[in-house]
Amino acid sequence: MTILVTGATGAVGRHLVTTLLARGADVRALTRKPDDANLPDGAEVVAGDLADATTLDPGVFDGVDRVFLFPAQGVDAFVTAATGRGVHRFTVLSSLAAAKEFPRDHGSASQVHHTAVETAVTDRTDAWTILRPGTFANNLLSWAWQIRSGAPIRAPYLASAQAPIHEHDIAEAAAQTLLSDNHLGEAIPLTGPQALTRSEQVAIIGEALGRRIPLVEITPEEFRAETAQFIPEPVMKMLLDYWRDTLTVPDVPRPVTAVTGRPGRTLAQWAADHRADFEPA
Ligand SMILES: NC(=O)c1ccc[n+]([C@@H]2O[C@H](COP(=O)([O-])OP(=O)(O)OC[C@H]3O[C@@H](n4cnc5c(N)ncnc54)[C@H](OP(=O)(O)O)[C@@H]3O)[C@@H](O)[C@H]2O)c1
Numbered sequence: 001m002t003i004l005v006t007g008a009t010g011a012v013g014r015h016l017v018t019t020l021l022a023r024g025a026d027v028r029a030l031t032r033k034p035d036d037a038n039l040p041d042g043a044e045v046v047a048g049d050l051a052d053a054t055t056l057d058p059g060v061f062d063g064v065d066r067v068f069l070f071p072a073q074g075v076d077a078f079v080t081a082a083t084g085r086g087v088h089r090f091t092v093l094s095s096l097a098a099a100k101e102f103p104r105d106h107g108s109a110s111q112v113h114h115t116a117v118e119t120a121v122t123d124r125t126d127a128w129t130i131l132r133p134g135t136f137a138n139n140l141l142s143w144a145w146q147i148r149s150g151a152p153i154r155a156p157y158l159a160s161a162q163a164p165i166h167e168h169d170i171a172e173a174a175a176q177t178l179l180s181d182n183h184l185g186e187a188i189p190l191t192g193p194q195a196l197t198r199s200e201q202v203a204i205i206g207e208a209l210g211r212r213i214p215l216v217e218i219t220p221e222e223f224r225a226e227t228a229q230f231i232p233e234p235v236m237k238m239l240l241d242y243w244r245d246t247l248t249v250p251d252v253p254r255p256v257t258a259v260t261g262r263p264g265r266t267l268a269q270w271a272a273d274h275r276a277d278f279e280p281a
Contacts, residue, residue: 002026002063003178004087006050006078007070009037011138012093015171016068017043023179028064030056050074053081061085066178069093071117079120088125091177093170094118096134096189096254097238104241109234118187129177130187134251135242137164137192137270140201147205147278152214156223157243158199161250163191166265166273173259183259193264195250198243201267208271209278220244 003020007013008029020027021042029043030050037045048056051074066089067082069075079090097110098118105111114132121128146153173190177183196204199215206213218226220240228236256264271278 001065002028003066003068004028004030004060004064004082005043005068006030007068007072007093008039008043008045009033010070011136011167012170012174013068013070014039015168016174019171019175020178023175025179026063028060030060048078050078053077056081061087065089066091068174068178069117069121071095071114073113075117076120079124083124089127090121090125090129091174092118092121092128092130093174094130094132094187096132096191098130099132099187099189102245104238104245108238108241109232110238127184129183129185131170131173131177132187132189133165133170134189134191134254135162135164136170137166137267138274140164140205141274141277143202143205144277147209147213148280150214152216153202154216154218154223154226155198156218156220156240157247158215158217159197160243160246161195161197162201162242162246163193163195163251163253164201164267164270165190165192165256166267166270168273169256169260169264172262173256176259176261188259189254190256190259191251191254191264192270193253193255193266195246195253196267204267205271205278208268208275 003025009031027043029039029045031037032049034045034047046057046060050072069092095110095114097105098114202213202215
């Protein structure tokens with residue numbers, strides 16, 4: 001049995017490749033840049049763009065019976081090619097936004113994108129598992145520059161509380177769904193184990209670094225003015241809506257334990273794993 005991992009050089013994908021190899025699976029890893037992939041020797045690296053079937057390595061689906069699908073824009077091309085070659089079993093990386101649990105999700109950039117990715121699969125096969133993680137702990141890497149340089153973080157809604165998930169836990173959940181038949185037909189919400197205010201999240205990174213990180217609360221309007229050149233408006237709206245809502249209704253944890261059988265990694269664990277990202281060069 002060969003498992004094809006797409007998005008294999010990404011944060012989730014790298015952990016997934018390593019986890020699957022450690023569990024004895026044959027792994028083929030798709031990337032647009034095979035020469036830069038730097039994946040473990042045990043993985044067979046193949047070239048291809050998920051959005052352009054003409055770029056796919058001719059042998060990409062040979063012997064493959066399961067696929068981890070990274071939610072790239074335009075992924076229909078890849079799913080059509082895969083099912084056309086007889087591959088019908090997918091674990092899809094989606095987003096909790098696609099569950100449309102809150103009014104803010106309906107029509108949000110993430111919901112629209114991830115619903116399209118999910119549909120690309122569910123329209124073509126019945127053998128799927130969809131993973132719907134909430135906010136990634138890796139989003140906190142957007143503060144890496146300030147933390148490295150000692151500049152204060154300027155952020156709105158510091159009392160709002162989210163449950164960021166470690167990318168390694170998503171990968172382990174994905175591995176479990178690819179290696180067993182226990183979760184077929186399920187769309188599974190996943191979050192970190194604990195809702196933490198944004199102030200607490202910064203303090204936890206500070207604890208991992210052994211220093212206090214300066215933090216300044218600004219208004220949503222100030223945040224928009226200071227970051228609009230870096231954040232497209234649909235994403236800006238999504239972020240501000242999320243932080244505003246989680247001021248009064250914190251994220252409810254959706255532990256990975258239901259899939260992996262293990263407690264989810266804490267944010268303190270994530271911060272320890274990413275200490276190098278926040279240390280001065
Ligand atoms: N951030 C959040 O809070 C959040 C929440 C829910 C869901 N998500 C979903 O999770 C994704 C991020 O996952 P991640 O952190 O593992 O990603 P990542 O670290 O950004 O890596 C994505 C990988 O996918 C590959 N890729 C991208 N477009 C591709 C294409 N067209 N064809 C082939 N490969 C392609 C890239 O590999 P190569 O360059 O090597 O080809 C890249 O290494 C988001 O994009 C979003 O869809 C995110």
